[in-house]
Amino acid sequence: MTDDALTADQISAVKAAVADLMPGIRADLEALTRIPSVSLDAFDQAHVDASAEATAELLRAEGLDVEIVREGGRPAVIGHIDGPEGAPTVMLYAHHDVQPPGAEELWDSKPFEPTERDGRLYGRGAADDKAGIMAHLAALRAHRGNLPVGVTLFVEGEEEIGSESLPTILERHGEKLRADAIVLADSTNWAIGEPALTTTLRGLIRVVVTVTTLDHGVHSGMFGGAVPDAMMPLVRLLASLHDDNGDVAIEGLTSGVASDLDYDEARLREESGLLDGVEVIGTGSLLTRIWNKPTATVIGLDAPSVATSSNTLVPSASAKVSIRLAPDEDPMEAYAAVQRHLEKHTPWGAKVEVRLDDQGRGFAAEASGPVYDQARAAFTDAWGVEPVDIGVGGSIPFIAAFAERFPDAAILVTGVEDPDARAHGANESLHLGEFQRVCEAEALLLARLGAMPR
Structure with a gap:
């Protein structure tokens, strides 16, 4: 893997x-976890301020x-301490929201x-990402x-709401963050006892699809059968996003291939909570499906609720x-491919609007070089087994922002989760x-990077 930069002693x-150190580390983690630093607008942002100050x-x-910075969003914390002359600088990222x-x-x-x-510490933020x-x-x-x-x-304060002010922070404070290596502790490990470096993350877009068929609601008994309500074409439109296998059917989207790791259907079912009898969807290896292929998930509907619905043809639904x-x-x-697909597949001449709600780039690391070598060695030191390279099906768009702002830095995506x-x-x-x-591995990584030839 690498010539040892550290002795066994x-x-x-x-x-x-x-x-x-672990008792004190845990006590400080528990104190942070008690602060309900939810960054969504609907929650009291005084708690986010308190979390930043803590x-x-x-x-x-x-x-x-240390300074607390705001660039139009939630407070972020930037701290710096010099190392020995000529030593590399490492930037360590986490988020407190x-x-x-x-x-x-x-x-x-x-x-x-x-x-x-049972050996686990429960609480919102205990893992994601106050443990980072x-x-x-x-x-x-x-x-x-x-x-x-x-x-x-x-330590960012708005990762959970999309890091909207991060580009401005990088623009105005980027020189304070410049480093030879960046450790982003916001991912996961492969399994208990098996460490991992995350080398790919999916990108994402979110769209709001609105279908309209009427300029007002009308009696379903009087006009149903000749006049389509908005829910009918919307449901058919959403169904068109997948083929009969469950693969995404949007023409023009690309796919990749995942690492060849042992991951079977039984593990997928256990980790996801998939109910007995419910089939796994899609084609290709399971890891390719959840790391490298596109997905389309309906995460919200604006339509009359079951409890308050009336016998009315719904004029518009989203x-x-x-x-x-x-x-x-x-x-x-x-986004352009999704727009084309939805406009093409809208039935019965219904009016469709497709609005981009959010977007973020994925990440694919060239996970080689001396910093990666030392990271893998540090993980092996801590766990006693070599780490594996994994993908993650989720999206962390800010990582692409770091890669663009600091193209010469080695970016290590690590995590505290399992x-x-x-x-x-x-x-x-x-x-x-x-x-x-995790704590041992990071401390050893700093030691190994400091011991590298300069």
């Missing part, structure tokens, strides 16, 4: 330092020069009261007083469709044993 010393205080305690908790009755414990059960913040701090604390590299911490794209697909070209972390869902949790290995 040095590796053991770093791991022992991290082990000693994060800033943690960084200041490690001797970093979280998803809404959803219905509290779906949780087995209060979402903003971190609770341990604390993994970075664990790496710093493990080298307190003898930091082997320069470090810049960038759907929001989330479309994941192959990692190298251009989002705007994909397949049962349930990020964004009820009972989100962090596997505490794996979290310690």
